[in-house]
Amino acid sequence: MNGERFEEARQSEADYHQRFYENNDLFEKGTWMSEPGPVVMEMLERLLLHQEDLAVLDLGCGVGRNTIPVAERLKGSLSRVKGVDLLEDAVEKLRKNAAEFGVATLIDAEAADVEQYPIPEVFYDYILACSCLEHTSSREALKRTLAAMKAGTKLGGIHCITMSTDVEEVDRETGQAGKGLIELNIPQSEAMDLLDRTYAEWNVLMKQTVPQSIPEEKDGRSIDFRCNLITYVAQKIK
Template identity: 55%
Template sequence: MSQANFDEARRAEANYHKELYEDNEILEPGTWMSKPIPLVMELLDRLLLHKTDVNVLDLGCGAGRNTIPIAIALKNTSSKVVGLDLLDEAVAKLRENAQEYGVSDLIEADKSDAERAEIREDAYDYIIACGCLEHVSSEEALVQVLERMKRGTKLGGIHCIEMNTNVQEIETDTGRELQPLIELNLPTERAFSILEETYRGWNVLEYRTKLQSIDEEKYDKPSQFRAQSIIFAVQKNQ
């Protein structure tokens, strides 16, 4: 993707999410933010079978769809949940939601592009990267992010990744296929290949795809976002 196209895709995504956060609340019916991703919470429960306190990193956290339920589950512990997002609006909304749900003491919300996020070595028990890895600039950048995530994970720590691949954008009224404004639109097989190679030696906990369809207001006319979403979870065992 050229720099001009990357910048256009980044602007379109930013505008879409800004409007989404302005018009909708997390954990309320009406959008894909109405509940956390089930696997995210299931993997947290798995960690809590063996630990009381966990350090969590939520890359591309948005307004807190996953971050807030995680923090609620960790109330009354000495855990820490760090949420990073590129958009000022998302970071501000996460802080507001942390106050509203009474978990401000657990949550640290900061602005950072996932592609350039600094991840301290051996710092986290659980890293979530759901809906952000398709917004990096290249395959090489994707691998670099994954390697930083790996270095930042403690022994026994878990990664939960959800990444959209084979993205299509369809104009709702006409069915016309649009040029998708997505920064890294990988074929599903290629994305899985990168994940498998990068996480060689880790224990695979979940490995599947699902079809995803979301109504959007990202273009001049209403459209539908369609993708094959990868769900990939692994545990560091060496």
Template identity: 50%
Template sequence: MSQANFEEARQAEEAYHSKLYQENDILEPGTWMSRPIPLVMELLDRILLHRSDVRIMDLGSGAGRNTIPLAQKLQGNESRIIGVDLLEEAVQKLQENAEKYGVQRFVESRQGDAEHTDFQENHYDYIVACGCLEHVSSEKALREVIQRMQKGTRLGGIHCIAMNTNIEEVEQETGKAVEPLIELNLQSQQAFDVLNQAYEGWNVLKEHSVLQSIEEEKYDTPTEFRSQSITFVAQRLK
């Protein structure tokens, strides 16, 4: 993707999510933010069996769809969850939601780009990256982000990655294809190949893919976002 197209895709995503956060609340019916991802919650339960104090990074946290429910499960005095998002609106909403749901002592909200986020070395027990890694600039950037995530993970720590692949956009009324404005549109197998290579030596706990569609208002006319959503979970063994 050229730099001009990357910037256009980034601006379209920012506008779409800004409008979404302004008009809708997390954990309320009406949007895909109405509940956390079940697997994200299940993996935290697995970690909590062995640790009382847990350090979590939610990369691309948005307004806290996953961050807040995760924080509600934390109890240890040293437990923390850091939510990182590119959008200022998301950062502010996450802070507000942490207070609304009474979990502000566990939650830290940071503004930042997933592609350039720093991870404190050997620090995190759980890193969630759902719906954000397809917004990096290239396959090379994806590999580099994963390397930094891995360096920031403690022994036994888990990564939960969900990415949209094979992305298409069609007009809702006509079914006409629209050129999707997405920064990194990998084919599913290509994405799985990258992930399996990057996580060689880790224990791969889950690989899964499913078709999904979401109605969006990101373009001049309402569209249907179609993708193969892939999930990849791995645990650090050494």
């Protein structure tokens, strides 16, 4: 994707999320943030079998779909949860949501571009990148981000990734389908191959791909956002 096309996609995605967060509350029924990702909470429980104090990083955290439930589960421990998102308004809403749900003391929120965010080495027990990595600027940026995530993970730590691939947009009025305007739109097979190579020395706990279709209002159109959604979970074993 050339620079001009990337900026168009970045602005389109930012505008969509900005409007969505303005018009919908966290955990609102009927929206894609009505509940945390089940695998996110499942893997959190896996980690909690062995330790109660966790350092968690939620990349592309938005207003707290996963950040808030994770922090709620970690109440009473010495855990810390770091949320990072590109949108300043999303980060501010995350802070407000953290206060509303009584977990403000556990959560740090920061506005930053995920692919440029400096992850401290060997620091986190759990890193989430849910619907985040497809917003990196290039294949090389994706590889660098994954490398930084790996370097920032403690032995026994887990990565939980979901990623939209093969993205297309279908106009709900005309039925016309076109390639989705998203920063990094790559085939499912390519993304899965990259993840397999990246985590070749880790224990892969889950990998699956399911087709997904989400109704959206984007760029003044009613569309179905369609993709093959990858879920990939791996644990550092050496």
